[in-house]
Structure formats: C-alpha cells, structure tokens
Amino acid sequence: MHDMNSFYASVEQSYNPELKGKAIAIAGNPKERRGIIVTSSYEARAKGIYTTMNVGEARRKCPDLIILPPDFPKYRTTSKAMFAILRSYTELVEPVSIDEGYVDITQLSNERHPVEIAQEIQQRIKNELDLPCSIGIAPNKFLAKTASDMKKPMGITILRKRDIPIKIWPLPVIEMHGVGESTAKKLASLNINLIGDLAKADEHVLRNSLGKNGVRLRARANGEDSREVNPDAIYDTKSVGNSTTLPYDATDLEEIEMTFGKLAIKVAERLEAKKLSGSTISIQIRDADWQNHSRSKTFQNPIYHKEVIYDEALKLFHKSWNGNPIRLLGITVSNVIDRKQTVEQLSIFNFEEHAKQEPIYELIDEIERKFGKGAIKKGIDLGTKPTYASKTSFSKDFFDDLKE
Incomplete structure (x- = not known):
C-alpha cells in the first residue's frame, strides 16, 4: 500500500x-x-x-x-505524476483515492526484495516530485493499508500475519481500517473494544448485529483478505455522491432545501456524464456537534433524474432531521448500473405514475437542450451557481484523469 x-x-x-x-x-x-x-x-x-x-x-x-x-488542478496533476511512477514498476496498480493506491509487486519480488523496491519508489517520489510517502508491505490489502498507517512520514513498514497478535490486536477497534465511529459504538455494545476482541468474537453475534460487514471485519482482524489488486477498479463506479460543508451551522429550512437542490443537480450531472442510474439513495447529515446521521431508501426502479433525487432526498431529510443545526449535507445514489442495462419493472401500481411523469422529464430535457441548463425548474430555485463546496468532494473526480 x-x-x-x-x-x-x-x-x-x-x-x-x-x-x-x-x-x-x-x-x-x-x-x-x-x-x-x-x-x-x-x-x-x-x-x-x-x-x-x-x-x-x-x-x-x-x-x-x-x-x-x-x-485541485495542482493536486490532480501531481497525483497523475505519482501514479505514473508507480506504473513504471508494474501495471498492477489500483488507485483508491487521489493520494493512495495498492501495488502488487509479487512478480517483482521474485528478483528483488520488497523493501528494496519500496525504498526505491519512496526515493523516486521524493526526488522527482519532492513529496513524502509511506509504504506498507504485506501479503494482502488490509494488512498493507494497516502497515502504511503505522509509520508516517516517510515510513516503510512490513506487516506479516504472524505479527497480528502483537502489533494489531492490542489496538482499539476504531484504529482499524474500515471501522468508523458508528461501527465502533455497535462493537462496544457487544463488549468488543480491541481489535483482538473482534478477532475472537462469535461470528453469529457479529452477523446479527452488523450483518455481512461484521463477518468481514472479523476476518480482517484475523489478517484475512482475499481481494486482489485490480487496476480496472476505477472503472467500476458503485456510487455517485456529493456533499457540502456549510459556511455556518444551518437551521433555516429553505436554505437547507436549496442546498439539497444544488447537491441533487450535481449528483444527477455525474450520473448523466457516466450514463448511470442507481436503485438506492442515501442522505448524510452532520450536525454542529459532529454527530453523523444517514438514512437511505431503495427503489424497485433505478433513478437518475435530478427532480426525483431532490424529492426523495428531502423526504428522507424530513424523516431524520431533529432540528439540530446542520454543518454538512450529502446525497449519494448507489447500487448504480449502466442505463442500458436498466429494465423498467413496471407494475399495475406504478405504470400510471410512470406514464404521467416521463413526458414531463422529456419536455424538461428538450427545453434545457434549447435554452440551457436551469432554464426550467421544479419547486424551489435549486440554483447552479458553483461554489467551492459543491464543485468537488476532494478525491472523487481525479479517477477521470487516470482513465485518460
């Protein structure tokens, strides 16, 4: 890593x-x-x-x-140069964000020691780009990621499976890659506080409380991870989302709705650019006390129209907002597929509604083709004035550069 x-x-x-x-x-x-x-x-x-x-x-x-x-243009340019250095060693490079990626050096290490390769990569990035990096060397992705976080800056760490009981198990579960605050709280309620507790926990108890993720995390805690380094992973979009941090803690409903409108437009534009639709919509809310809340809904038919995304996001928001001041809002459409694969599952219950709505969407698209984006809007003014927060969510757009 x-x-x-x-x-x-x-x-x-x-x-x-x-x-x-x-x-x-x-x-x-x-x-x-x-x-x-x-x-x-x-x-x-x-x-x-x-x-x-x-x-x-x-x-x-x-x-x-x-x-x-x-x-961001500067960071994306630098990221491309960094990944070019990695790819000069092997094509088995899988970017996971703008500044980190997995590299499979199995074949290379038949001729050279992994530490020697890591040292050379680290020095090249330092000499050619004047940037520090840390490298984790391990038999699988999870352990490599864990190792890369153990010594910063300019660290090189080897983590073997036999090291896990000594180096990993004594750590709090929140330190484990893939465990956030919400999961850590659920684990704590099961009296699982250390990674070692998780490694030894009853699999059925974890499945009942956390579903498949609980079983997966238990395997990770034992150093098990069968995922391969996949250079094509950047082409496999699983979700499309956008979030924005508000300039101040917001409580005004109209302002919140306008923010959701801008987010819906951004998400819809990204779905349109990739010709995708998704069957699940989620919203993220972070309040002034840094408490994160999310709520989602899954549909029979995938969605991609900005009006639908906006309406459904608002419905979820009104169900979950307790009135506390809001610091961050986000919308994500997940379980995405290519629109060509979408087969509309029309039933006697939704056919009439579908038949009514589709001409409206077609008309809106036609008007926008003639008069430009935003020429016609539904409900409140959703506005498309770009802001720093709505233009990017840091790492999401850089993958497009790597695909060129």
Whole structure:
C-alpha cells in the first residue's frame, strides 16, 4: 500500500519551497471563521491542528498558521505524476483515492526484495516530485493499508500475519481500517473494544448485529483478505455522491432545501456524464456537534433524474432531521448500473405514475437542450451557481484523469 503523507499540504510545499518547515493548512474557505481544515502539514499537526478543525479555532491555537485555499488542478496533476511512477514498476496498480493506491509487486519480488523496491519508489517520489510517502508491505490489502498507517512520514513498514497478535490486536477497534465511529459504538455494545476482541468474537453475534460487514471485519482482524489488486477498479463506479460543508451551522429550512437542490443537480450531472442510474439513495447529515446521521431508501426502479433525487432526498431529510443545526449535507445514489442495462419493472401500481411523469422529464430535457441548463425548474430555485463546496468532494473526480 502506497500512501502519500499530508498530500495537499505537501504539494503546496513542493511548489513553494518557502512554505517548507512551516505550519500550513488547506481549508475549504480560509477567510471564513467556520471554514474547515481539510489537511495540514506535519509542522501544523505538531501544534495541535487537525483535519475538520474550523479556521477560527486553528488560528487561535496557532497564530502563525498559514492557511491556503485548495488548488485541485495542482493536486490532480501531481497525483497523475505519482501514479505514473508507480506504473513504471508494474501495471498492477489500483488507485483508491487521489493520494493512495495498492501495488502488487509479487512478480517483482521474485528478483528483488520488497523493501528494496519500496525504498526505491519512496526515493523516486521524493526526488522527482519532492513529496513524502509511506509504504506498507504485506501479503494482502488490509494488512498493507494497516502497515502504511503505522509509520508516517516517510515510513516503510512490513506487516506479516504472524505479527497480528502483537502489533494489531492490542489496538482499539476504531484504529482499524474500515471501522468508523458508528461501527465502533455497535462493537462496544457487544463488549468488543480491541481489535483482538473482534478477532475472537462469535461470528453469529457479529452477523446479527452488523450483518455481512461484521463477518468481514472479523476476518480482517484475523489478517484475512482475499481481494486482489485490480487496476480496472476505477472503472467500476458503485456510487455517485456529493456533499457540502456549510459556511455556518444551518437551521433555516429553505436554505437547507436549496442546498439539497444544488447537491441533487450535481449528483444527477455525474450520473448523466457516466450514463448511470442507481436503485438506492442515501442522505448524510452532520450536525454542529459532529454527530453523523444517514438514512437511505431503495427503489424497485433505478433513478437518475435530478427532480426525483431532490424529492426523495428531502423526504428522507424530513424523516431524520431533529432540528439540530446542520454543518454538512450529502446525497449519494448507489447500487448504480449502466442505463442500458436498466429494465423498467413496471407494475399495475406504478405504470400510471410512470406514464404521467416521463413526458414531463422529456419536455424538461428538450427545453434545457434549447435554452440551457436551469432554464426550467421544479419547486424551489435549486440554483447552479458553483461554489467551492459543491464543485468537488476532494478525491472523487481525479479517477477521470487516470482513465485518460
């Protein structure tokens, strides 16, 4: 597993050597007191700056902190160059985000020691791109990812299956790749607090509480992971989503609905660009106390129209919002398939509704072809004015570059 260290901040330092050795951070909106820190240099982290801290708090904690806006074209260009270096060794490279990927060096290691290969890759990225990275060497993806996180920056860590009881099992489950706060709480309710507890837990209990994911996590805790490095994985889109961090904690319903409208448009545009539709819609809500809430709905027929995405997202929102101020909103359409594969499952119950709606969608599409996007809207003004937050969700768009 190859993992760039503090990627956005490191790229800024490589482009501007005057920033080296200084506490710098990248923030969604540096001028907004409530703007969120996206990443920070190791010098900033040493002074207590961390991802998700707001700009106001960061400036109070570190008055000499240099806060920069994100430069995504720069980061995507650097990412492409980094993956080009990896691919110069083998085609078995699987990107998983803008700054990390899996590399299968099984064939290479027949002639050279894996550590020698890792050292050369690390030094090339440092010499050619002036960027630090950490590398985890292991027999499978899960252990390689875990190893890459164990020593930063510029670390190379080997993790063997026999190391698991000593190096992995004593750690809290929240430290485990694939376990978030929600899953950690569910595991804690089962008296599973350490990765070792998870490794030894009763499989039936885990299945009842967490479903298939519980069984999968137990296998991971025992160092089992059969996934292969798949260079074509970037072509297999499983979901399309967009989220936005609000400039302040929002409670105004009209403003929240407008935000959902912008997100629905973005998600629909991405589905349209890839000619996809999905059968499940999910919304994400993060409140001012950093509590995350999500709710989803699965349909018989895949969806892709922005009006449907917007309407269904709002329905889910009204079912789940408790009135607390909101910091982040997101919409995701998942279980996606190529629209050519979509077979409309019409029944006597939905045929009439389908027949009524389809001409409307066709008319809207025709009007927008003639007069431009946004010429006609349903309900409230959904607005398409681009903002920093709605234009990107950091790592999602860079895959398109790698496919070129």
